[in-house]
Amino acid sequence: MPTALRWLMAPIWAAQILTGAKSFCDNRILGDERLNRRGLHVWRIRLANRMADMRRARLAERLDPADREEFARNGFIMKRNFLPEAQFRALVAEVENTKAPVREMKQGDAITRRIALEPELLKKMPATDKTVNGEAFQNLVRYVATYDAEPIVYIQTVFAQVDQSATDPQTSVHADTFHPTMKAWLFLHDVEEDLGPFVYVPGSHRPTKRRLAWERRMSVKASKLDRLSARGSFRVSAQDLKQMHLPPPQKFAVPANTLVVADTSGFHARGASLRPSTRVEIWAYARRNPYLPFAGLDPWALKPLKNRQAPLFWAALDRLEKLGLGKSPWRARGVMTASTPPSAAAKG
Numbered sequence: 001m002p003t004a005l006r007w008l009m010a011p012i013w014a015a016q017i018l019t020g021a022k023s024f025c026d027n028r029i030l031g032d033e034r035l036n037r038r039g040l041h042v043w044r045i046r047l048a049n050r051m052a053d054m055r056r057a058r059l060a061e062r063l064d065p066a067d068r069e070e071f072a073r074n075g076f077i078m079k080r081n082f083l084p085e086a087q088f089r090a091l092v093a094e095v096e097n098t099k100a101p102v103r104e105m106k107q108g109d110a111i112t113r114r115i116a117l118e119p120e121l122l123k124k125m126p127a128t129d130k131t132v133n134g135e136a137f138q139n140l141v142r143y144v145a146t147y148d149a150e151p152i153v154y155i156q157t158v159f160a161q162v163d164q165s166a167t168d169p170q171t172s173v174h175a176d177t178f179h180p181t182m183k184a185w186l187f188l189h190d191v192e193e194d195l196g197p198f199v200y201v202p203g204s205h206r207p208t209k210r211r212l213a214w215e216r217r218m219s220v221k222a223s224k225l226d227r228l229s230a231r232g233s234f235r236v237s238a239q240d241l242k243q244m245h246l247p248p249p250q251k252f253a254v255p256a257n258t259l260v261v262a263d264t265s266g267f268h269a270r271g272a273s274l275r276p277s278t279r280v281e282i283w284a285y286a287r288r289n290p291y292l293p294f295a296g297l298d299p300w301a302l303k304p305l306k307n308r309q310a311p312l313f314w315a316a317l318d319r320l321e322k323l324g325l326g327k328s329p330w331r332a333r334g335v336m337t338a339s340t341p342p343s344a345a346a347k348g
Contacts, residue, residue, distance in 0.1 A: 025223050033221075041216065042219070044179075056295075074203060075200065075202065076200055082137075090127035096338070108166045111342050114156050119308070145286035148295045152309045157338045161273055174229075175268075184285075197253045201250070280338050
């Protein structure tokens with residue numbers, strides 16, 4: 001990068017220090033080897049976790065103490081038989097029979113399909129609406145996310161081994177980012193151990209001395225690592241886990257109607273599928289600025305914006321692509337159900 005451009009970018013890079021920006025290769029300050037040797041990356045982690053603890057404390061009364069204890073211990077909360085049986089059957093029937101616009105992303109030999117649960121669609125899916133906007137679901141995802149704010153919620157389908165491409169990068173154990181963040185899975189069918197279950201390293205969400213020492217070492221060499229690690233999603237080896245005194249990843253081979261809500265700053269992955277498979281779930285996500293002291297003040301809760309984050313995000317990606325500013329990984333594939341097999345075009 002020319003020196004003049006670096007000087008122009010320097011104020012933007014500096015401002016990103018107190019945001020969720022995580023890419024070491026796109027921000028010369030975050031990726032500076034000397035600054036990270038002196039502790040810049042570790043300082044950001046410590047501060048982000050202190051702020052997250054403050055926000056979660058304000059949401060704690062909404063959860064059962066046993067759920068809070070499980071989260072503090074493991075970094076996830078698992079709820080079997082999450083919904084009453086009648087509501088769960090209605091939810092599954094709605095998801096299986098509803099046709100809606102879908103977007104797909106291909107990574108390696110896997111295709112991830114998402115249907116945005118926007119307001120117009122939820123009006124046609126009362127059991128789904130009751131589930132994702134219900135107090136039980138919202139309290140859990142907001143506590144783990146550390147914000148009393150609207151998560152983004154989709155119907156998600158993962159098609160594994162759709163072709164002979166490279167291995168799905170999501171099967172490599174990793175942390176999504178350096179600060180607490182949330183993903184949730186409500187599994188609509190039984191998840192078999194050898195067909196791509198979610199996996200998580202219990203306790204890996206905690207910024208222990210050993211975890212922070214590993215983060216420091218990774219941050220120093222981040223710009224020289226693989227593409228995803230250089231962009232702030234560090235991959236972790238079995239030997240690294242041993243050195244951090246962490247257990248092996250736990251597989252969530254669970255029955256239908258199990259909800260898992262996890263802090264994905266902890267180490268996790270999509271388990272390997274030993275043969276072609278399809279997994280359908282309600283999937284939620286939340287990642288906000290980790291340095292804000294308050295847990296509320298959410299513009300996405302306003303009626304004109306509520307449940308519209310996903311379509312607005314996709315529209316923004318499409319607009320940037322039309323302007324020649326990158327290619328959206330989320331391709332529009334028409335109207336179909338969650339489990340309609342991927343087209344030949346999607347696999348190509």
